[in-house]
Amino acid sequence: MRSSDGKNTRLLTANDKVLPGRQLAANLVAVAVARGAPEHKLLRGTGIFTDDLVGDSTLSCRQIQKLAANAIQYAKGYDVAFRFGQQLITGSMNDALPYFMHARHFGQCLRALPVFQPLVSPFVSAQRFEDDDCYYYLLQDAMGCGKLFVFMVEAYCAALVALAKMCTGKRLPFHFDFPFGRPRHIQEYEENLGFRLRFNQPVFAIRIEKQAMSVPCLQPNLTLQAYARHRLNRQMHYRRGLLDSVRALLHRNSSLTLPEAAARLNMSAASLKRKLSEHQTSFSDLHDNIRRQQAIFYLQVQKLNNEQSAVKMAFSDITNFRRAVKRWTGLTPSELRQV
Structure with missing residues (x-):
């Protein structure tokens, strides 16, 4: 379905077979096999066949999730997710890369990620906040990944670091927050993401200084970028994911009810x-x-x-605000300020 302005209006769900197999599945299989996983075991139960790893076969998010679960089970080492994320940028064909590589500066790359999310990052999305100096990206499960979300976040973060390096020639100063304790295999995080890491934080988050957004890309070319965008738009069967569409409605109106949201999504x-x-x-x-x-x-x-926080979040009663924060985060407002 297309709207009157020609844009796709369908919402991507986990079972829609629209993801390029040669991009996501093939890269994940290549990384897992390199880490000792037998290919036939990787594909077991996924509905993915060897022929789907080449050509124009399309797969669903759910199939890729099952493949990731098998990779975790059969591959050796703790860096499979990180290598997968890097491989998406530096490995075999990724139709989105030309758009990013020919951007003027890295800020343009980051702004484009949500636009092409169904093709570039179907499993992880980000809600952006900002202050005077930094942008903050709070990472969200875009496809109901459940326990696999950590794997997908690790891949997303590694891909972002690799994308910045490929486009600008520099390792930009990303700061990463994780809502779990410092892992025993910390060297894998440091090697692939750098040393600006914090653990035991309330959410998965990425922070970067605004000045880094102006770092120029190595191959800016408006003509080639426009051509790449045209090609990507032709592949965009879906505007965005279902979960992020609901989130967008709730960000605009926090009092929205489920029936009201459903009506706005035409269901x-x-x-x-x-x-x-x-x-x-x-x-x-x-x-x-x-x-x-x-x-x-x-x-x-x-x-x-x-x-101040209660006013911004439309609470008229401070006691209710404290209770809500404790319910949402497991911490009191005072404890949260000290994290």
């Missing part, structure tokens, strides 16, 4: 509820996660006091 309330369940989430979970992001940014990042 019934029952259909939206079922589709969200298929992605291992619910409307209330998405709503709470958005409010959690806002609380973390205002309290932990900006260090606002309770009254």
